[in-house]
Amino acid sequence: NAGVTQTPKFRILKIGQSMTLQCAQDMNHNYMYWYRQDPGMGLKLIYYSVGAGITDKGEVPNGYNVSRSTTEDFPLRLELAAPSQTSVYFCASRVPGGSTDTQYFGPGTRLTVL
């Protein structure tokens, strides 16, 4: 298993541009999450999904959108990028109801908005 994969690894955007951060997992996990991590800070939840077709907002959803058409993929869309969205974005997945609540994190996407 590849686990949780994210693309791209790095991206520089200009203010006002849009992009989609890709996240995929091959562990058949129902639950998936998007977090952002600003420099020197902990992670903050942007959006999460409990299964295909079901998504909900987290702590910091403004400026982002998500979709979940399949169990494997959970893309994050940035519309009209702003400097405040400069951050490292981590995707994670989890199996609910198992013996552990472990979330498996992807390697992250480092985004800079100039």
Added chain:
Amino acid sequence: GENVEQHPSTLSVQEGDSAVIKCTYSDSASNYFPWYKQELGKRPQLIIDIRSNVGEKKDQRIAVTLNKTAKHFSLHITETQPEDSAVYFCAASTGYGKLTFGQGTILTVHP
């Protein structure tokens, strides 16, 4: 929503000493408390976790304690080694596994 406070923000110890990092949470419904280690430029890695029905858990040199009444939990690392140097994050989980993270502790272990 949940709020997690973590202290200290930086911690410097000598190799072989113990290190303790403390966190408090606000939502009494939180039921799962993981600790992550993050090295520079890497993803968070789970090092230990504890559920709300357990008071203490140990894994070799690492232990976590939970006081539900006081709403605080702590990470204990014994016999620290230089490779323990990293940023450590606590987190608390409520519904659907959503994690609220603390602000992080930069641990430096001096040889």
